Amino acid sequence: MPGAAQGAGVKCPSFFASGTRWSVLSVVLATAAAGLAARADTTNAPRELSLQAAIESALARNFELRINRQEPVIAEGQLEAARGAYDPTLSVGVERAHDESPALNNSAASVANSTTATASVDGLLSTGATYTIAGNVTSSSVRPASSATQSTFTSYEAAQGTLAVIEITQPLLKNRKIDSARLAVGQNKLALRAAELVALQQAMTTVANVEQAYFTLLAARETVRVNESALQLAEQSLADTRNRIRIGSLSALDEKDAQSLVASNRADLLAAQQAVREAENALLALVTDAFADWRQLGLAPTDTLSADTVAIDYSAILSRALANRPELEYLELTREQQELNVRFQENQRLPSLNLVGSYGLQGADTGTSGLLNQWRDGDHPYYTVGVTVSVPWRNRTARGNTTAAKGREEQARLALEQEREAILSEVDTAIAAVRSSLERIAATREASAYARAALDAEQRKLASGTSTTFTVLQLQRNLVSAQADEIQALADYNKALSILRLREGTTLEYWRVKFAGAPASASNTRFDSTPVSKNS
16 A cells, blocks of 8 residues: 555655555456456356255266166167068069070070069068068060071960969967067067166166265265364364463473364364265266366255154055055066066967968960950969968977076066065165164254263363363364264265155155156156155
8 A cells, every 4th residue: 555655664656656546546456356356256156056956957967867768769669670570571573584595306496585573562460470462474475586487486475474462371379379579579568668667767766866965965064064163173272272381270281182183173174175075076976967067166055954854654655665666567577578488488389280371363365465454354363272280399499498488487576576575674774764863863963962061161160270171172072073973863864864765766756856658758857846845
């Protein structure tokens, strides 16, 4: 400042000697500095993030969820490919033939030309029948090889062909009720639903993981706050100890104890700050696909750890878990796939008994027009009807495949029962964790209050000379430990509620996340911004 500079005996340049000029410049500089500071504050301010917003971001950006959303797309493509077995195949061909035959014995040399056109459609029906619809036309001509033999050679032109030949083979035993094409379609339908359930389960798990990471971050930030307060308290105790040492009421050993606590608390604070960094990174990995951009700003969670009591109906939660958990439906679909395979393998043990038949129209004339008239009038029909039988000797392949298929079906059934029991156990454990952590909140809060009261009392005793620095420092450690336990209990309670919702299968319902098709299509989610009440 000018006044201060002059008071210190330093002569100011003439420009600064002008009060008006200095006032204008100071205003300009102050305004610019304020603008830069405001801009810096806005640019570097941590990103505020509620739990609801974190979940919404994760549903849109989480890589693992986006990867799993492709499973239904893949399964749908595979189902469409399996249905392609029923697509008819069209075949069309044209062939031109030229034949120059040499003279042989009394036969004159000749030249024959013919053009043959064929068309057919082949396919498979849902009854297991195969069909072919075909037709062909051949136009031919024969003439002498040279004019010298023309008088002794009869030239001619002719057209012949077959129209609308329909051939059908219908299985009556093996491949009648089910064949490889119907097996593939049926299993891929079940696989599509299973893929949708996998995507649904991943969405539930992702939301639960976001909740866990968010609560971990809240607890880590609270732990930093507690350690900052503890460090300030330890530094104040060190300052008080040094004052008492100067007046002779304490020894130098007391200072060492206080210094040790300051150093220990500073180390704890550094560790807590690192824990915040790690918790932020864990949450960012779940909620964004642009880690670097979010990491520059840091996170400022806006929610708090809740201690609201939630009513628990044990029987109702168990019933909802058995009704809602996608793992059960997934395993049921697996069992149905194996059951379908058993049906197929048992069918393959049957003899092959096929009904075969065909029908068509024939024709032949000296010209194409005559041939077409014959087809139109149906002059020369033909048909065939018959059966074919094939019985494999011993049939060990089919019998072995059936035995293996039944074994896999039993495995799938047992896996489903095992999962039901596991879900009941998981729900029971989750309910117990909620109740236990809620009780721990009350106990740790009480412990914190007592630790605070004990420290305050001991500090008063130290001030009056009836206590020691060692005792006060020990009580400070006890208070920090009690506060850390209280924070952990709060975090554990919120996490336990999150796990309970996941085990109950109501995570998405709680946050009103609509998995389109519920979950008939796993490629889309919609987030309703209002979560369900925690007490509902």
